[in-house]
Amino acid sequence: MELAGKVVVVTGGASGIGAALCRRFAAEGAAGVAVADRDAAGCAAVAGDVGSVGVQSLAVEADVATEAAVAALVTQVTGELGPIDLFCANAGIGMSGGAEVPDSEWQRIWSVNVMAHVYAARAVIPSMAARGGGYLLTTASAAGLLTNLGSAPYTVTKHAAVALAEWLSITHAHQGIKVSCLCPQGVRTPLLLEGVAAGDPAGSSVLAAGAMLEPDDVARAVVEALAEERFLVLPHPEVATYMRHKAEDPDRWLRGMRRLWDTVRPAEWPGPSRC
């Protein structure tokens, strides 16, 4: 898919990777970019950047963990910018801890990192299919292919996001629906930096695993993958190697991950969970 002339929605568009995607899509000549986020001021700022290069923009305050908000977002964007060509389900949250994390927090991260993608698919696929096709971009994570040391809720929900993206790609291809799945490791955004500052092993383990990219690097990788209509977007190419190692010899891969965990594991684990 070429971005020129397309109507695009980016959730989590007020910050980090989402903001970089919005600006990059505008630079590629999108017809309209809707910036959706629960952070209204951040939405307005990014929509302003998009508008400043002559691209129609729309700032929409929305909590994508709520189905009604996602449905209303799609209705508003369609009414004001036109039918949606590309929906980027990018909003996401982190959380440290393991099985001891309370159910309410598991439910909260499940709602944002997984159900928001279900709600987006439900809201856009029928109209996209009726028009002959459309594109979904899922922001998952390398944690959805491998693991995120120090965070079971993040790892589990990102695996689910990858699984949903694969399933949609298979099931709706005959209707012209295309899907790409973005799986970065560390990216310099508040989500990662706040975790690192708080001493989260989930954050420090990401830094131990490889280089921290800039959000603009990720946006470039996304545009390249969309142009090729490639499913897996791996801004850190080494993730493909790790996936291969995991598939070839899971026990060896697990031994390596345990060694890495030993280097980042806090003396007191689990500590109080940071949600």
Ligand SMILES: NC(=O)c1ccc[n+]([C@@H]2O[C@H](COP(=O)([O-])OP(=O)(O)OC[C@H]3O[C@@H](n4cnc5c(N)ncnc54)[C@H](O)[C@@H]3O)[C@@H](O)[C@H]2O)c1
């Ligand atoms: N930064 C990394 O290292 C990294 C690595 C892999 C994947 N990711 C994923 O990238 C995506 C974007 O994260 P980021 O790193 O740019 O972080 P970020 O914190 O800069 O941006 C996330 C945005 O999502 C918004 N958001 C969160 N919950 C929301 C909700 N319920 N409704 C609407 N908006 C909501 C936040 O307000 C924020 O603006 C996430 O899905 C994250 O899991 C990040």
